[in-house]
Amino acid sequence: MKTSRILWIGLVILGIGCGDAKKLPILGNRTPVTKTVNGETIIDTIYQTLPKFSFVNQYGEIVDESILSNKIIIADFFFTSCPTICPIMKKQMLQVYEAIKGKSDFLILSHTIDPEFDTVEVLKDYATRLGVDDKQWLFLTGKKEEIYSLAEKGYYASVAQDSSEPGGYVHSGGFILVDKQQRVRWIYDGTNEQEVKQLINDLQSLVAEK
Numbered sequence: 001m002k003t004s005r006i007l008w009i010g011l012v013i014l015g016i017g018c019g020d021a022k023k024l025p026i027l028g029n030r031t032p033v034t035k036t037v038n039g040e041t042i043i044d045t046i047y048q049t050l051p052k053f054s055f056v057n058q059y060g061e062i063v064d065e066s067i068l069s070n071k072i073i074i075a076d077f078f079f080t081s082c083p084t085i086c087p088i089m090k091k092q093m094l095q096v097y098e099a100i101k102g103k104s105d106f107l108i109l110s111h112t113i114d115p116e117f118d119t120v121e122v123l124k125d126y127a128t129r130l131g132v133d134d135k136q137w138l139f140l141t142g143k144k145e146e147i148y149s150l151a152e153k154g155y156y157a158s159v160a161q162d163s164s165e166p167g168g169y170v171h172s173g174g175f176i177l178v179d180k181q182q183r184v185r186w187i188y189d190g191t192n193e194q195e196v197k198q199l200i201n202d203l204q205s206l207v208a209e210k
Contacts, residue, residue: 024185024186024205024206026183026184026185027156027184027186027187028047028156028184029047030047030048031046032044032045048183049182051149051153052064053065053142053146053150054146055140056120056142057120057138057139058123058126058138058139059120059124059135063109063140065182068178070180071105072177072180073109073176073177073178074106074199075108075110075111075175075178076089076093076108076157076174077112077155077157077159078090078110078111078171079112079114079118079169080117081117081167082167084166085190089190089191090130092190092193093108093175094131095200096199096200097137099200100136102136106136109140110138110140111150112139113151113159113169115143118141123139124139147159148160155176155178155184156184156187157171158170159171173189174188174189175195177199177202177203186199
């Protein structure tokens with residue numbers, strides 16, 4: 001958790017310093033691009049966005065980056081047999097789920113980091129036990145290397161297989177907020193109730209953004 005906290009601070013430093021201070025920062029790398037508009041030379045900024053992906057949800061359906069279109073995403077990484085922070089995270093994510101349920105602007109994506117155990121059937125049972133019976137909260141599995149690459153390069157989440165850890169895996173407890181342009185805007189501690197409440201409040205800020 002300390003490592004991910006340091007990473008978050010570094011990303012925040014990158015994100016703050018441009019744009020409206022009242023808005024959530026845009027995290028990650030950015031590239032300045034020179035453009036000519038109405039005969040004037042201006043410098044625009046290209047922000048890092050989520051890479052392409054292809055996984056399978058709890059209903060056995062292929063899910064790729066096209067599902068992100070015009071959606072605000074809340075993402076996290078977990079595994080169903082996790083004995084430590086995952087039960088707390090899912091309890092907190094249920095609050096987010098109840099806040100967005102039935103609202104077309106939002107989608108939750110929970111990615112397993114133990115795809116060998118967390119099959120489609122296991123994820124479906126897990127979702128059902130949580131009370132999730134729709135497609136607004138998707139539980140995703142796929143190739144381990146692709147999940148881990150997306151976690152680290154796309155969502156800035158720390159994930160690893162580690163036999164010395166309870167359950168055999170270690171991961172950050174972050175809830176990652178992604179805007180409709182597929183840019184990471186903030187990372188919240190999914191084990192902290194106050195931060196999760198702030199996440200729910202910030203969802204409306206993103207909807208109101210132009």
